[in-house]
Amino acid sequence: MNVTIRGRVIRGLGEGSRYVELYRDSLRRALGIEPFPGTLNIAVDSGSLDKLRALLKSKPHVVIEPPSREYRSVLAWRARINGYRAYLIKPLASKHPEQVIEFIADVNLRECLRIQNGSEVTIDAEIELSSSTI
Secondary structure: OEEEEEEEEEOOOOOHHHHHHHOHHHHHHHHOOOOOOOOEEEEEOHHHHHHHHHHHHOOOOEEEOOOOOOOOOEEEEEEEEOOEEEEEEEEOOOOOOOOEEEEEOOOOHHHHHOOOOOOEEEEEEEOOOOOOOO
16 A cells, blocks of 8 residues: 655754664665665654555665664654655654654655755655554
């Protein structure tokens, strides 16, 4: 099942680049990309929250193992932001509220997509339906 989620670009917590560097080897192995050192944060529109919840309840495409025992795994789903291939990531120890999601890609998504804080984006993702989804 395909879902379309709408949201707006927001400023992150300023920790994405540190965690991308920390998880770099795991990200390379799991996603097959050289990750840009940072994440893109999106605040999901209220009308898309049910779709986001369904996606996050679905089986992730990839589980990214932590670099050491003191850290947690990260779940990842393949997605497209305004048509560009990226990964929606959900750290199991996230500090973000439910409606804020993060993306990782092989490029600086802000520059590539010419977006900034407040820009509207469309996220397309495919989810596996199961009894716990929707």
